[in-house]
Amino acid sequence: xxxxxxxxxxxxxxxxxxxxxxxxxxxxxxxxxxxxxxxxxxxxxxxxxxxxxxxxxxxxxxxxxxxxxxxxxxxxxxxxxxxxxxxxxxxxxxxxxxxxx
Amino acid sequence: xxxxxxxxxxxxxxxxxxxxxxxxxxxxxxxxxxxxxxxxxxxxxxxxxxxxxxxxxxxxxxxxxxxxxxxxxxxxxxxxxxxxxxxxxxxxxxxxxxxxxxxxxxxxxxxxxxxxxxxxxxxxxxxxxxxxxxxxxxxxxxxxxxxxxxxxxxxxxxxxxxxxxxxxxxxxxxxxxxxxxxxxxxxxxxxxxxxxxxxxxxxxxxxxxxxxxxxxxxxxxxxxxxxxxxxxxxxxxxxxxxxxxxxxxxxxxxxxxxxxxxxxxxxxxxxxxxxxxxxxxxxxxxxxxxxxxxxxxxxxxxxxxxxxxxxxxxxxxxxxxxxxxxxxxxxxxxxxxxxxxxxxxxxxxxxxxxxxxxxxxxxxxxxxxxxxxxxx
Numbered sequence: 300x301x302x303x304x305x306x307x308x309x310x311x312x313x314x315x316x317x318x319x320x321x322x323x324x325x326x327x328x329x330x331x332x333x334x335x336x337x338x339x340x341x342x343x344x345x346x347x348x349x350x351x352x353x354x355x356x357x358x359x360x361x362x363x364x365x366x367x368x369x370x371x372x373x374x375x376x377x378x379x380x381x382x383x384x385x386x387x388x389x390x391x392x393x394x395x396x397x398x399x400x
Numbered sequence: 401x402x403x404x405x406x407x408x409x410x411x412x413x414x415x416x417x418x419x420x421x422x423x424x425x426x427x428x429x430x431x432x433x434x435x436x437x438x439x440x441x442x443x444x445x446x447x448x449x450x451x452x453x454x455x456x457x458x459x460x461x462x463x464x465x466x467x468x469x470x471x472x473x474x475x476x477x478x479x480x481x482x483x484x485x486x487x488x489x490x491x492x493x494x495x496x497x498x499x500x501x502x503x504x505x506x507x508x509x510x511x512x513x514x515x516x517x518x519x520x521x522x523x524x525x526x527x528x529x530x531x532x533x534x535x536x537x538x539x540x541x542x543x544x545x546x547x548x549x550x551x552x553x554x555x556x557x558x559x560x561x562x563x564x565x566x567x568x569x570x571x572x573x574x575x576x577x578x579x580x581x582x583x584x585x586x587x588x589x590x591x592x593x594x595x596x597x598x599x600x601x602x603x604x605x606x607x608x609x610x611x612x613x614x615x616x617x618x619x620x621x622x623x624x625x626x627x628x629x630x631x632x633x634x635x636x637x638x639x640x641x642x643x644x645x646x647x648x649x650x651x652x653x654x655x656x657x658x659x660x661x662x663x664x665x666x667x668x669x670x671x672x673x674x675x676x677x678x679x680x681x682x683x684x685x686x687x688x689x690x691x692x693x694x695x696x697x698x699x700x701x702x703x704x705x706x707x708x709x710x711x712x713x714x715x716x717x718x719x720x721x722x723x724x725x726x727x728x729x730x731x732x733x734x735x736x737x738x739x740x741x742x743x744x745x746x747x748x749x750x751x752x753x754x755x756x757x758x759x760x761x762x763x764x765x766x767x768x769x770x771x772x773x774x775x776x
Contacts, residue, residue: 311535352670353539353541
């Protein structure tokens with residue numbers, strides 16, 4: 300499974316992207332990620348959850364690719380239900396680990 | 401008209417406003433009644449709004465702040481940790497949000513007679529400690545929300561401090577609320593960049609007023625102190641020299657343009673609202689430097705009048721140039737120093753005032769394709 304994460308907007312307006320290949324994850328973290336995706340019902344979410352622009356919030360494009368499905372969801376801080384917010388926060392944290400120049 | 405007090409009837413309105421603001425309880429009541437009667441006769445939209453502010457101030461007792469703690473979660477507003485008049489909390493972020501929203505309220509009230517975000521005493525609610533490692537702050541349509549930056553990382557890996565640490569960031573977020581209640585600038589392309597710019601303008605003015613700085617003394621940096629020493633940058637944006645605020649191996653280079661010739665066409669970030677705001681930001685800076693003195697007094701008043709009385713949700717940069725020019729003429733005289741300063745400010749970023757006339761539809765189409773009409 301691969302995840303492509305794009306974050307735009309925010310007070311700074313700086314774009315952040317990163318790609319995650321779950322083959323690189325320890326088994327325990329992979330299991331945790333699978334659970335987060337399941338709780339978010341990620342593959343059943345609509346393509347776009349952002350219904351109104353919220354000044355300075357982050358907007359996210361998250362694409363998850365498995366052997367059988369590719370699904371992209373556009374969301375934001377205010378637009379994410381708590382179940383999806385957990386995935387967003389996980390990916391935000393992962394992107395911070397990879398931001399070395 | 402019946403006058404509550406013969407003496408107050410001959411006192412000019414600006415003095416009545418001062419009495420309404422600073423007088424004793426009975427003086428204030430009398431001044432307010434006189435102002436209401438006189439403004440009813442004049443029928444001035446703006447004066448009525450200011451009066452509404454004074455009245456709600458009298459009723460609600462001024463600013464009403466509340467700070468909540470999201471406890472590193474996403475649920476808003478979270479747990480209340482400090483209310484209006486409460487002693488300082490043990491949490492520095494909560495105190496910064498409390499004090500910063502107070503200083504912002506004070507700028508709007510004392511400089512422009514505005515009572516809070518809606519000019520009707522709307523409580524100023526802030527949430528701190530939003531999520532974990534959240535390098536951001538935003539206005540969600542009802543309240544301000546602040547992250548802690550990189551405070552969860554080891555010191556040598558941190559890029560961002562907590563977002564409440566910068567007074568101009570707090571003023572910026574609160575101003576999004578003011579804009580929402582006034583011009584309601586659509587958060588996309590040029591109107592969105594104007595929305596951002598007004599937040600930077602008044603965010604910076606809150607800081608300048610709090611520090612007692614003239615336009616010449618101010619640094620005109622937005623988010624000065626937001627970066628840790630690990631970042632090569634003075635702050636997030638420079639109103640004085642857009643595009644020069646930071647240049648860092650990790651964060652990259654400040655992408656803001658300072659002139660229309662460098663306008664960035666993009667669909668990201670709602671059409672580059674945080675990028676192209678550099679253009680109107682610099683127009684304000686140039687105008688403020690031309691006018692001189694404390695920027696919140698005259699230049700800020702001109703921009704405030706444009707935001708509250710003139711601009712509309714679809715206004716673009718050209719409209720903002722024309723309407724701030726118009727506002728300067730109305731406030732300080734046609735062809736006066738202030739109006740010419742506004743003209744110069746926009747000219748320096750490549751926008752000639754007077755370009756809005758009759759070209760609204762054409763301009764909208766041209767803007768969509770990133771083009772502009774040239775004056776002359």
